[in-house]
Amino acid sequence: MTRMFICLVMFSLVSGCLLAPPIQRIPFPVSEYDKLSKKGTASVQGQVFMKTRSGDVKLGAGNEAFLNPVTTYSFQWYKQTYQQGKVLSAPDPRYDGYMITTITDAQGKFKLRNVPPGEYFLVSSVFWEDRSDELQGGYITKWIRVEDGIAYECILTR
Secondary structure: HHHHHHHHHHHHHHHOOOOOOOOOOOOHHHHHHHHHOOOEEEEEEEEEEEEEOOOOOEEEOOOOOEEEOOOOHHHHHHHHHHHHHEOOOOHHHHHHHHOOEEOOOOOOOOEEEOOOOOEEEEEEEEEEOOOOEEEEEEEEEEEEEEEOOEEEEEOOOO
16 A cells, blocks of 8 residues: 555646645554454456547556455545545555555456455556646545455546
8 A cells, every 4th residue: 555655645746736735544453353364265367448528548567456354544544545635644564464455458458366265446547648748537435335256347537
């Protein structure tokens, strides 16, 4: 998640949106994370892309795709950063250890294996520069529920 934090801060700086100091994160809820399943047999696969206003498709090629377990800690990120565009302070270093990650291929396709059952934010990104060299795109998140033994197909787009 540290990489995502850095990307969000950089995006905010490039786009001139960083006007206020970062919002303080809630304390890391160790007991919530201790209760999460650590082993699983599900898989989550799909593709990441966005359409431009002119209808061009921009693929999330070579980007990280990850599952972030839904907890009070990750919900703060979802609500304040993803939905409201606010920047949070740096995450607790333990946070990264709970992410299930992969890198998308040249078509923006991904597959996450051995996923434990639970609720997750499925997250990836698509960024490109427009004709005036302005950064476009952003992060895409979908809230999903995973059950053992099931193969899920998810399209991440907006």
